[in-house]
Amino acid sequence: MSQQSIIGQNTVVRGNVSGSGSLEIQGRVEGDVAMTGDVFIQPGALVRGNVTGNQLSVAGSVAGNLTANEAIALEPGAKVIGDLVGNSIGIADGALVRGLVRTADEEPLASAKPAVVVAAKAPATLQRPIMGGIARPAVAPIVAKPAFAPRPAPAAVPVAVAGPKPAPQPPLQPQIIPPPRAASSESDELEDSNVQNGDESDDDAELASSSPSNPAPSASPHASATAERRDGPPPPVAPALKKSQKAKKKGR
């Protein structure tokens, strides 16, 4: 009994609740709850704040995120507006959830490789948050490089874009090759396409990483090809403009 804490039906706590042992909430808590033990949120209880615990059992209402080391169980009548994160999550018939739900083992959260499994299983809508939580570090540099490099000097586009490309982006090729038009507009499109494809291609890259032979060999030829193709357009563009300008001047 000594380890069991109860916040009774007619009790309101404004502030943070933390500690070891288990906690049963029947009343109201306006603040964060962080326990190393289990947390039971009973019918009629209301928690406004994030709840962290080993196992969470929710039959009341929570406006905040639920994070469990082990399991989250939403009982019938539970109402959660917030994200659920836990190794195993059970949502019973009659429970209401509005938020992100993420089940994961310890390892996927730590390293990128198991995250592939999660990404593969998860529906499309869930991928972005998952990537955000897990694999952002991998995404960010890839997206950022092309965005920064081409801007100042359009002439540098082929080099700068070709640089980051080789590793993760076989699927980019079809989309990039078609628009070899004016140099300036092309660079913008390339940036966009890179940004857009950043997420997808990253997923692909991670998915592909399960078969390790893929990325390196397949990517390098593509990269060189694109570099050549993109080297192509700029030289003709400049003379063409000059000629037309000269022609106009001469004409006048």
Added chain:
Amino acid sequence: MAATVIGEGLTIEGEITSEDEVAILGTVRGALSSTDIVQILPGAVVQADVTAAGLSVAGQITGNVTASDRVDLQAGGRLIGDVRAARLTIADGASFKGNVDMDV
């Protein structure tokens, strides 16, 4: 047992308001008020002003205490702060430092 129990190992930083009996074995910082009985049990640390109908103290309180009915400071209990209550008992072995106002 009381309807609300703040067990040992539990820390509440903030305000507790209750209409039921409250038993504290853990730590409370902030404020604690109940319209019923509040028990500060051995091992509890309360750094808060406490308002209750009745209060029994076997743990440690730092803060002012107000009870509409009574305050019982039990052996081993430790109270630093002013007491405002209709009745006050202080058991042998309790420690207490503060003013008493029984003129409510």
